[in-house]
Amino acid sequence: MRVSGAVRRVLVAGACVVALVAGGIGPATAASGPSSIAEQAAVERYVMRVYSDLFGRLPDPEGLATWRGAILNGRPRVEVANAITSSVEYRSRLVTDAYVRFLGRGPDAGGLQFWVAALASGWTVARIDSGFLASQEHYLQAGSTAAGWVTRLYGDVLRRSPAPAEVDFWVRELARGASRAQVAMGFLLSTEHLSTVVDGYYVHLLGRHLDPTGQQTWVSALQRGVHDEEIIGGIIASAEYWGTATAASPTSIKVTVTPSRVAAGQPVAVTVTSYDQLGWQLADVSTQAWLTVDGSSSWCGRATCSIPAVGQQVITATWNGMTAYGLVYVDPGPAASLTVTPSTASVADGASALFAAAGRDAFGNAGGDLTADAVFSVDGDPAACVGARCRPVGAGTHQVTAALKGAPGVTGSTTVQVAAPGPVKFRAFEWGGYRKEQPGYQDGGVLGATAQWASVAAGDLHTLGIKTDGSLWAWGHNRMGQLGDGTRVAHDLPEPVGTRTDWAAVSAGGEFSVGITKDGSLWRWGVDGELGPGDPGYAPTSPQRIGTDADWSTIAAGQTFTLATKRDGSLWAWGDNQFGQLGDGTTTGRSVPARVGTGTWTSVAAGYFQAVAIASDGSLWRWGARSSTWWSDLPPELTPTRVGTASDWRAVAGGFGVAAAIRSDGSLWTWGDYAVSGQLGDGTTEVRLDPVQVGAGTTWAAVIFGLDHTVALDSAGGLWRWGRPEREPTGDLDVLVPGRVGVETGWTSVGAGSGYTIALRP
Numbered sequence: 001m002r003v004s005g006a007v008r009r010v011l012v013a014g015a016c017v018v019a020l021v022a023g024g025i026g027p028a029t030a031a032s033g034p035s036s037i038a039e040q041a042a043v044e045r046y047v048m049r050v051y052s053d054l055f056g057r058l059p060d061p062e063g064l065a066t067w068r069g070a071i072l073n074g075r076p077r078v079e080v081a082n083a084i085t086s087s088v089e090y091r092s093r094l095v096t097d098a099y100v101r102f103l104g105r106g107p108d109a110g111g112l113q114f115w116v117a118a119l120a121s122g123w124t125v126a127r128i129d130s131g132f133l134a135s136q137e138h139y140l141q142a143g144s145t146a147a148g149w150v151t152r153l154y155g156d157v158l159r160r161s162p163a164p165a166e167v168d169f170w171v172r173e174l175a176r177g178a179s180r181a182q183v184a185m186g187f188l189l190s191t192e193h194l195s196t197v198v199d200g201y202y203v204h205l206l207g208r209h210l211d212p213t214g215q216q217t218w219v220s221a222l223q224r225g226v227h228d229e230e231i232i233g234g235i236i237a238s239a240e241y242w243g244t245a246t247a248a249s250p251t252s253i254k255v256t257v258t259p260s261r262v263a264a265g266q267p268v269a270v271t272v273t274s275y276d277q278l279g280w281q282l283a284d285v286s287t288q289a290w291l292t293v294d295g296s297s298s299w300c301g302r303a304t305c306s307i308p309a310v311g312q313q314v315i316t317a318t319w320n321g322m323t324a325y326g327l328v329y330v331d332p333g334p335a336a337s338l339t340v341t342p343s344t345a346s347v348a349d350g351a352s353a354l355f356a357a358a359g360r361d362a363f364g365n366a367g368g369d370l371t372a373d374a375v376f377s378v379d380g381d382p383a384a385c386v387g388a389r390c391r392p393v394g395a396g397t398h399q400v401t402a403a404l405k406g407a408p409g410v411t412g413s414t415t416v417q418v419a420a421p422g423p424v425k426f427r428a429f430e431w432g433g434y435r436k437e438q439p440g441y442q443d444g445g446v447l448g449a450t451a452q453w454a455s456v457a458a459g460d461l462h463t464l465g466i467k468t469d470g471s472l473w474a475w476g477h478n479r480m481g482q483l484g485d486g487t488r489v490a491h492d493l494p495e496p497v498g499t500r501t502d503w504a505a506v507s508a509g510g511e512f513s514v515g516i517t518k519d520g521s522l523w524r525w526g527v528d529g530e531l532g533p534g535d536p537g538y539a540p541t542s543p544q545r546i547g548t549d550a551d552w553s554t555i556a557a558g559q560t561f562t563l564a565t566k567r568d569g570s571l572w573a574w575g576d577n578q579f580g581q582l583g584d585g586t587t588t589g590r591s592v593p594a595r596v597g598t599g600t601w602t603s604v605a606a607g608y609f610q611a612v613a614i615a616s617d618g619s620l621w622r623w624g625a626r627s628s629t630w631w632s633d634l635p636p637e638l639t640p641t642r643v644g645t646a647s648d649w650r651a652v653a654g655g656f657g658v659a660a661a662i663r664s665d666g667s668l669w670t671w672g673d674y675a676v677s678g679q680l681g682d683g684t685t686e687v688r689l690d691p692v693q694v695g696a697g698t699t700w701a702a703v704i705f706g707l708d709h710t711v712a713l714d715s716a717g718g719l720w721r722w723g724r725p726e727r728e729p730t731g732d733l734d735v736l737v738p739g740r741v742g743v744e745t746g747w748t749s750v751g752a753g754s755g756y757t758i759a760l761r762p
Helices: 038-053 061-072 077-085 090-103 109-120 125-133 137-140 144-158 164-175 180-188 191-206 212-223 230-238 239-246
Strands: 252-258 261-263 267-275 281-284 290-293 305-306 310-321 322-331 336-339 345-349 357-359 366-369 374-378 396-404 407-419 426-433 446-447 453-458 460-466 472-474 492-497 503-508 511-517 522-527 552-557 561-566 571-575 588-593 601-606 610-615 620-624 637-642 649-654 658-663 668-672 689-694 698-707 709-714 718-724 733-738 749-752 757-759
Touching: 038 090, 038 239, 038 252, 061 077, 077 230, 077 718, 090 109, 090 345, 090 426, 109 125, 125 144, 125 180, 125 230, 137 472, 144 164, 144 180, 144 191, 144 267, 164 180, 191 212, 212 230, 212 588, 230 239, 230 561, 230 709, 252 290, 252 310, 267 588, 305 552, 336 396, 357 396, 357 407, 357 460, 453 757, 460 503, 460 511, 460 668, 511 552, 511 561, 561 601, 561 658, 610 649, 610 658, 649 698, 658 698, 668 749, 668 757, 709 749, 709 757
Parallel strands: 252 322, 261 322, 336 407, 345 407, 453 503, 453 749, 503 552, 552 601, 601 649
Antiparallel strands: 252 267, 267 281, 267 305, 290 310, 310 322, 336 357, 357 366, 374 396, 396 407, 426 446, 426 757, 453 460, 460 472, 472 492, 503 511, 511 522, 552 561, 561 571, 571 588, 601 610, 610 620, 620 637, 649 658, 658 668, 668 689, 698 709, 709 718, 718 733, 749 757
16 A cells, blocks of 8 residues: 555644535435424434434433434534534544554543544544554554554554565655654555445445445545544435434334223224334334234234133234233123022922022123022923022922023023922823824823823834833734734723833834833834744734843834844844844844944934944944935945044934934934925925034934924923924925924923824923
8 A cells, every 4th residue: 555645744634514425325404394293203213323323322311302403493414413423422432442443442531531622623533543553552562663563554454464565665664754643644544444434434324335436535535634523424414314214113012902891702902003212103003913812813803802701811912023912801791691509409399499590601701690680480480489499399300490681591590309209200292193083182182181101102103101100001003013912903092011010111113112121121012024924923912022131221113123222332133124224234134133243332213224323432323224215326334334523422313214313512413315394404305414403502302203203302391393293284384493392391201103293291
């Protein structure tokens, strides 16, 4: 590096104010006057950026207010910038930087004061730096030799090692009489050094390098004596610097929740606003923020949350790596149901019990005590209660219901057991029965005058009933001896089946009947499908025992076949097997029970030519005919085939080409291809090869099929029918969805046959 003639003079420039246009920096402009909040925010961001770039700190409140006011009052930014760069604080930083770079230490108080005063008097940064480089302290640190000092100048100023010839040149200049200050100034005013200096200003303040033309302009200006502070001031006063410094840059967000207190499930508006480092509001980013409650976003969407959980909840908003929180207090919603306590109660017949009702909202949150606001009833009769004290009458299980006043749909119930010394007795009610053509017959009328029935079962055209004393009774068609009374004579009214009084369960098929006595033995009578005329045991007209086993548990009769389970859960089948309904993998009939597979079962039902059952794991299975027609393209299933993947089934029923099942949540599902009268209950007469839910109800307790209709009980003991429940109807009586039969509750046992229904209640 050579500077011709420069080493023999010291350049001292006076103050100079210039309009900076080199390197693509536009001229600074003055503010037009007092302005909007947005303009005030821009000015504050500008002042903060200047302080950060020049002082490495945020402005103190006084400094921020001073420079903000100056700019907003119309003072040109170049004046403000020059005032800042000529401040004692900034010049102290320049001096301190020179001490550290050239002497490796901080300034002493006297030295700092001296050099700051020198800058204030007009000295340039280069002249100040030359003083440090020419000092005896610097010379000693360089080894006290001319060559060592020159080598160190190259490192301290030009940031490189010199070539030997370069060292020799400057050593000769010193030997000819040039002072160390002159040599140092030669280095400091060199194009090589100043090019790095001005480019560094641009990179630090504007984030970019200076183009060659602009670089030469500023290098020449500094070599002519323009102060570094003026160049820096010009840069920070430029439009380019202003644009980057005042750009809104969000550093935080704030969450506002409206309203701050809501009921469970009620939506709240979540407003998320971004702010800059000064706390100035920037933008509404609500629709861009990610909202969560307890780490889950399932209760929130964009700018809104609907929280079902009660208590104080924290809504967390995250946007562009920033997080903020909002609070909302969630109260229980309006009561959607009532919880009646005690959950179970036992009283003596004629005694009363005190109950209470508490609200529970749609999300299951417990509300307050609503006992005083509820109307209580027993089995639907409010006269059985005085306030919350209720008196159920009659032995057995009674339902105590509380209904919120003014909101009849908001209810809850519990059960109360009334002790009794003997068995519960029920009356039998009949629709479309065998006495329909007799004078005085009434659909839904009581069959018999006494309440003495325990259970009933309906076949195709005959009915079986067990009384509370364990005796068995039968009525209806009797062509094949299916009534079991020793004759083939039909009866319109119940007649006893033998003299036994230990019947536990019975089931009626097409033209046969099967039953289990309390000792676990199995019995049959009539024609069960496999034995023909001339075969031993064909069509017995009174109960005949099957085998010697005494561990039978449940029984289900189809049209011409039978299913039964033992106490160990094993499933057995016999009878006609034309469609594989015995589930043994063949179509060969059996006259005696044979086990179906090796699994265990909890519920079985026999349809006309198909079977459905629930395995002990709650899964649903079917086998036998897939269709009610002979010409169907659906092949029969000869072994149990699983239906779906659910494992929460608890009850099944089979009919003519149709089947039904109830899940543990109380929902009812049906399927089949014989839906011409709407017996699937889904509102159509369409074929359903896979289960479809019947409505949205979840209170079903039992279901059974007749030939063209379906009967079911709900959990409150309500009776429902649909399809075509009556024989030989006049007009179109098909009912495609469940219809309630009366308003009575307490129905416990139901049977359905070909065009008739029978059911029991107290």
